Amino acid sequence: MIVVKNLSKSFGTHPVLENLSFSVSPGERVLISAPSGGGKTTLLRILCGLESADSGTVQGILPGSVAYQFQEPRLFPQLTALENITCIHPDPESARQTALLWLEKLGLAEAAHQYPHELSGGMKQRVALARALSADRPILFLDEPFTALDPELKDAVRNTVLAACEGKTLFLVSHDPKDGELLTERTISL
Numbered sequence: 485m486i487v488v489k490n491l492s493k494s495f496g497t498h499p500v501l502e503n504l505s506f507s508v509s510p511g512e513r514v515l516i517s518a519p520s521g522g523g524k525t526t527l528l529r530i531l532c533g534l535e536s537a538d539s540g541t542v543q544g545i546l547p548g549s550v551a552y553q554f555q556e557p558r559l560f561p562q563l564t565a566l567e568n569i570t571c572i573h574p575d576p577e578s579a580r581q582t583a584l585l586w587l588e589k590l591g592l593a594e595a596a597h598q599y600p601h602e603l604s605g606g607m608k609q610r611v612a613l614a615r616a617l618s619a620d621r622p623i624l625f626l627d628e629p630f631t632a633l634d635p636e637l638k639d640a641v642r643n644t645v646l647a648a649c650e651g652k653t654l655f656l657v658s659h660d661p662k663d664g665e666l667l668t669e670r671t672i673s674l
Contacts, residue, residue, distance in 0.1 A: 485507055485508070485509055485510065485544050486507060486508040486531075486542070486543070486544040486545055486623075486653065487507045487541075487542075487543045487544055488504060488505055488506050488507070488531070488540065488541070488542050488543075489505050489540055489541045489543075490503045490504070490505055490539065490540040490541070491503070491504040491505070491527075491530065491537050491539070491540035491541070491542065492504070492537060492538050492539045492540055493523070493526055493530060493535075493537050493538050494538055500522075500523040500526050501523045501526060501527060501530075501537070501674065503540070504527070504540070504674065505540075506672050508653060508655075509653075510622070510653055511651050511652065511653055512653055512654075512669060512670075513649055513652075513653070513654035513656070513667060513668040513669050514654065514655055514656070514668055514669065514670055514671065514672050515656050515657075515658065515663070515664035515667075515668040515670070515671045515672070516528070516655055516656065516657045516671075516672050516674065517664070517671050517672065517673045517674065518673065518674035520659075522674050523674045524627070524657040524674060525555060525627055525657065527674065528552070528625045528627055528655060528657065530542065531545060531550075531625070531655065532545065532550045532552055532625060533545075533547075545623060548621070549621055549622050549623050550621055550623045550624075550625060551616040551617070551619035551620075551621040551623070551624050551625070552616060552624075552625040552627075553612050553613050553615070553616040553624075553625065553626045553627060553629050554612065554627055555627040555628045555657075557600070557605075557608035557609055557611065557612040558612060559600040559608055559611060559612060560600075561599065561600050561601065562599075563599070563600075564596065564597050564598060564599055565587065565592060565595050565596055565597070565598055565599075565600075565603065565607075565611045565614075566580070566583055566584065566587065566596040566597060568600070568611055568612075568615060569583035569586065569587070569611065569614050569615045569618050570583045572615055572618075572619060573618070573619075579618065582618050582620075583596075583614065583618050584596060586614035586617055586618045587611075587614055589614075589644050590610040590613060590614050590641060590644060591610070591637070591640065591641075592607060592610055592611065592614065595607055595611070604632075605632040606632040606633045606634070606637065608632075609629065609630075609631070609632045609633065610633075610641065613626070613629050613641070613645070617645070617648045621652075622652055622653060623652065623653045623654075623655070624648075624649060624652050624653070624654050624655070625655045626645070626654065626655070626656050626657065626658075627657045628657055628658060628659070629641075629645070629656075629658075630642065630658065630660065630663060631659075642662075642663065642666050642667060645667060646666065646667055649667070654667065654668065656668055
């Protein structure tokens, strides 16, 4: 069980999160909802330890238990799509087949040996998603994972993510109500 109690975070004099409390059961899939600038990404960063809260506590997230797809793809420019996926694994060579499988599932099999500058925005986003999914961690943070995708591709990628999340805890940030309807069981509003 992940338990967040009285979490608060401000940037200067601007409060972003104020006394936020909630719990998430193992394997539960939740949508984090708020207007732009409402603290969604900040919350994910605090939950996974990339940022500190001003006050409050987070319990139930163990080191090494999280896979995170950032809002921006954050790919290494000197690595191919395949290498950008395998680089997070302790033994990149043994992770090669898993990475190739995820590239195929996300419609990127032909892009495995392309560099980020050779990929479209949607392709970069899917490589970043493949990297997060290939980590096979029990908790998955997806921050706006489908924004650069056309509607037809978005449906296919959503289905792939839904299958990949079976039994995992999912924190999804999205402004698209359909993402929440298809992928999550409840909404945490900030």
